[in-house]
Amino acid sequence: MLRVAEKGSLAAGARALGVNHTTALRRVHAFERRLGVRLFERLAKGYVLTAAGEELMRTAQQMDEMATSVERRISGRDLRLTGSVRVTTTDTLAVSIVPPHLAAFRRKHPDVHLELTTSNAVLSLSKRDADVAIRPSGRPPENANLVGRRIAEIAFALYAAPSYLADHRTRDLARHLWIAPDDSLGQTAVAEWMARELPHAVDVLRCDSFVAMRTAAVAGLGVVALPCYLGDPEPGLERVRGPLANLTSELWILTHEDLRGTARIRAFTEFMAEALIREQRGLIQGRGRGA
Template identity: 50%
Template sequence: MHTWDWDDLRLILAVAEHKSFAAAGRALHLNHTTVLRRINAFEKLHAIRLFDRLSTGYTMTDAGEELLQTAQIMNIAVSELSRKLEGKDLRLEGILRITTCDTLMASILPKALGGFSELHPEISLEVTTGNFISDLAQRHADVAIRTSDSPPDTLIGRRIADVRFAVYAARGFSERHGSVDPAHFNRWLAPDLALGQMDIAKWLRASVPATSIVFKADSLVTLRQAALGGLGIAALPCYLGDSTPGLERVPFVELNALKTGLWVLTHQDLRHTARVQAFTRFLNEALQRSWPGPTTA
């Protein structure tokens, strides 16, 4: 009879997901040599080999695949139990895990987080910036602050504002170039394939010739910095562009109809947790007060 250590199974899940000991270690805040040592010890203890090393990374053996399926089922069960237990937590203390995007953290969100932290000093905030609402479903976060048109049905929350877009350039752009029609301007800054599913990226592909794009990046914050440096013009969410000293809007009516939603979301099992309730209520009010334009409340 095998005695499984959940921490070991969690480690195996991370290596299988990231296909690298180093990446799995970063995800779990462990040194990659620690990951390697623990995997080797697990294989020796249970007399099985879990991974084959390929040029593209680590892949599971047949035995590893069978163990992985069981570990994934256990992970779902542990996550559901954790959410349900935390949903009964009535204390305004502990850790609150937040997932959001870098554009919000580079603009209006830090002030709101600071206000909440002053009001509830016993709650410790942990923030990750990525592109996946699945952080909530996988229990990597308690609250998601995201831009989206259709968040998953498994999450609950409110669409608190419309996110609109505009074209931005370094201050003084209009004085140097005069009246510019962005549709025919030949120095555009654009998202790369990593952000290819964003509405603004789709609009750029349909509206701006590839020959007019002089700079690409995998982050809208990077595009903002490039615009500040004078590399060209960039289409950015208004909450990011308007809050950035040194940028100015370039008039362009074609973007007026483009918008998405700003959502504050949590998992249904956590909706009664005191710190989640306190945070979402505070954040809804704080973001609506500071939002550049009308909210949907």
């Protein structure tokens, strides 16, 4: 019932539960018969809670939050270096600096199994969508329940392919053709910088992925703003300008405070933080090619 209400449709709720549409419908009807009340009104736009359903929904959400909290606290007492660690990061980090350190961690702790979610959406550590987040952020985490470590300031630069630069020799950034983030990346540092510094720039391509933006730049479509850890190692790109003083972010490793005592979580966060600082802080901060 909770999943159907959250998702707004029976089909979406069934997918969230990992069951088919018929099974989910049967469960809803059985629940309603057992309580003797109607919980949903089926409208054209989906399933809408009745007054009784809304009251039950609030109670179910509280129970769900309590169960998740208990699970976190129990997991936090686990002192064994075994089990799974669910990691969330961005596509840019997943194709660049993170994988070598995942491999090194697994060699050191072979009984810890890693699960990697690559998404630009911020998964919730409080709801246990993930155990550890390795993510850029423009400021320290505001959630008081999250604890972690700042790895480095992330530097950004402008890049383009030699073939593009051969045909576009101007130093006026506003006259260049641009590869830009789309609305799904509208809260990123790059999108905010472009809106502020290049409000009238000509976008020849908009992407929902910085990895796709880099690939498009290599093909010669235009200029792109990228984190230096993504742009500098790419041999098909040249720095046009940067690092940019007014375009920065920060790299953080975060977990929920209830999990920091879990041996495998602590081992993973400490290992990754030390490895990134020791081996790749210079690249993250833009002290690479052309710096």
